Every structure is written in C-alpha cells, then in structure tokens.
Amino acid sequence: MARIFISGSSTGLGFMAAELLAAQGHQVVLHARNAARAEVARRALPKAEAVVVGDLETIAGAKALATRVNELGRFHTVIHNAAVGYREGQRLTTDGLPHVFAINTLSAYILTALIEKPKRLVYLSSGMHHDADANLDDILWRKRRWNGSAAYAESKLHDAMMAFAIARRWPDVFSNALEPGWVPTRMGGPGAPDDMDQAHRTQAWLAASDDPQAQVSGQYFYHLRPLAPNPQAKDAALQNRLIALCEKLSSVHLPA
Template structure:
C-alpha cells in the first residue's frame, strides 16, 4: 500500500480522491487551508493519517506546508490538487501576486520543489488549458486587462508544463497530468455537465501504483485514458523558462538532481 499526500483536499475532488484511496487501504494525508477546514476534513475522512494545515496562496504558506509534509516522512505519491477556479476576480496576495497564479501555478511549483521527492507526482489540470497560451511574458498580468477564465486556463497549462518538466528532469519519478472534466464542484459550478463519479478516479489511479498501466511518465489523461495536451506543454524551452520564472519569484530553486 502507498502513502499519499493530496494538496487542497478538505473538500471537492481532493477529498473524494482521498476517500477512495483510504478505502483501498492506502495511507492518506490531507491538506486544508485553515483549522476550520482541517476539522471538516477530519470529520469527512476519519481514516486520514493526518491533515496538514496552511494557506498556499503565499510563498511563506506554501513553504510551510511543504515543511509540514516533510516532517511526516517520505510519501510514495503526491497529488497536486489545490487550486482556484476560472470565475475569480483579480486579487493580489500578500506577495503582490495574482492569487490565481499564486495558488494554481506557484504553490504547485513550490510544493514540487520542496517536498521530498516521491515516486509519483500527479498534477490536476483542466480542459480549458487546451485553448490557451502559456503567456510567460506576462505571467503576472501586469500588461493585460484581467480576465479570470484566461488566467485560470494559463495556470492549468503551467501545471501540465511542470508535470512534463518533472518527467524529463527526474527520470526516476512517474509524473503525469490530467483533466477531471467540468464537474459540479464548488469550482466548476452547479451547471457543470461532466460525470462527478468519474472526476476523481484518474488521479487516485495514477497515485496508487496498483496498476502497471499507470507506470508511465510525461503523459496526460482524461478519465483513465491518455489524450493529447496543449502542444506548448511539451516544449522543453517553455518548461525550463516557467521553472526559472517560478524559482525567481519564489526564491525556491528547482532540484534538477
């Protein structure tokens, strides 16, 4: 059985994946933004080994979450699930960053770089990443007028880029990305048309390590099936540039070895 950490797992797909994995006998550690959400997560998933608490919207908060995870010992897999949605207004964080970027892109980078390297990494993207550009020249929206859906789409492309960069730079790790579908979570909204019963299965499957078919890296999935990502996600130059930008903004170096 595996030991798995899931970021952003006090509600929604993260909690659902945690429930599924715990039910399969895996040891699961959840993550909540604040103590109230942590308590809700404990009640919802009493089989969880622990609940890490911290707000990844800030660089210091993401660093602290990574430190808490490392204090619990090494994990076999990490599911990067924390995120905010496409209907968000522009809100700067305490670090002066657009909070959609800070949570969806930068915190995912920080947790990847600082959590002791697991055997499996799983990154949640979105179908909206297919129709966008990485826009690394204006990643912080200093030149453009804010558009929440576009900002969200870009960050979900960044997540796939990061997954594929890890697959390239860390050959001993299975690193993959997926889209869960447009499902009626708090983020997706009540009118989302996709099947909620399918939305959490792929990330749990990729993280668990129970199926040799999941022993792949640098792949993109939708409902347990491979599909093609946005072509920009596979560009090593763009991947390296994204890593360099995130390292500069966060002050967290990416461990290439």
C-alpha cells in the same frame, strides 16, 4: 499500500480522491487551508492519517506547508490538487502576485521543489488548458487586462508544463497531468455537465495503481485514458522558462 499527500483536499475532488484511496487501503494525508476546514475534513474522513494545515496563497505559506509535510516523513505520491477557479476576480496576494497564479501555479512549483521527492507526482490540469497560451512574457498579468477564465486556463497549462518538466528532470519519478472534466463541484459550478463519479478516479489511479498503464511518466490523461495535451505543455523550452520564472519569484530552487 501507498502513502499519499493531496494538496487542497479538505473538500471537492481532492477529498473524493482521498476517500477512494483510503477505501483501497492506502495511507492518506489531507491538506486544509485553515484549522476549521481541517477539523471538518478530519471528521469526514477519520481514516486519514493526518490533516496538514497551510495557506498556499503566499510564498511563505507554501514553504511552511512543505516543511510540515516533510515532518511527517516521505510519501510515495504527491497529488497537486489545490486550485482556485475560473470565476476568480482580479486580486493580488500579499506577495503582489495574482491570486490564481499564486495558488494554481506557484504553490505547485514550491511544493514540488521542497517536499521530499516521491515516487509519483500527479498534477491536476483542466480541459480549459487546451485553448490557453502560456503567456510567460506576462505571467503576472501586468500588461494585459484581467480575464479570470484566461488566467485559470493559463495556470492549468502551467501545471501540465510542470508535470512534463519534472518527468524530464526526474527520470526516477512518474510525473503526469490530467483533466478531471468539468464537474459540478463548488469550483465547477452546479451547471457543469461532466460525470462526477469519474472526476476523481484518474488521480487516484495514477497515484497508486499497479496497472502498467498508470506507471508511466510525462503523460496527460482524461478518465483513465491518455489524451493529447496543449502542444505548449510539451515544449521543453517553455517548460524551462516556466521553472526559471517560478524559481525567481519564489527564491526556491528545483533540485536536479
């Protein structure tokens, strides 16, 4: 059985994936933004090995969370699920970064770089990434007028780029991305049309399945099936630029 850490898993799809994995007999560690959310998650899933508390909004918070995760020992899989949605207004973190970018893109990079290398990495993207542009020349939205939907879509493209960059750099790790569908979570909204029962299954499958189709790397999935991502996600030059930007902003180096 696998030992799995899931960021942003006190509610929503992250929690649903944790429930499924725990029911399958895997050891699951949850993540909550604060102590109150952690307590709710702990009561909702008493099978969870632990609930780690940490706020991913800041660079220091993401670094601290990685330290707490490492203190628990090595994990077979890390699922990068934490995110804020497309309805976010424009606001800056205390680091001076757009909130959407800080959580959806930069914290995923920091956790990837600092958590001890697992055997599998799973990154949650979104169907909205297909029509996005990486916009690496203005990744912090300093030249453009803010658009929450575009900022979210870009961040989800970044997550796919990161998954594929890691697949190239760490050939001993299965690193993949997926889209769960537009489902009626708190983030997706009550009118979202996709199947909620399918939304969490692909990340759980990629995290722990012995299915040969899940033991791959550098792939993009939707509902357990491979799907072609935005071509920019597969562009090695863009991937390298994204990693370099995240490294510069966070002062965190991605191990070779």
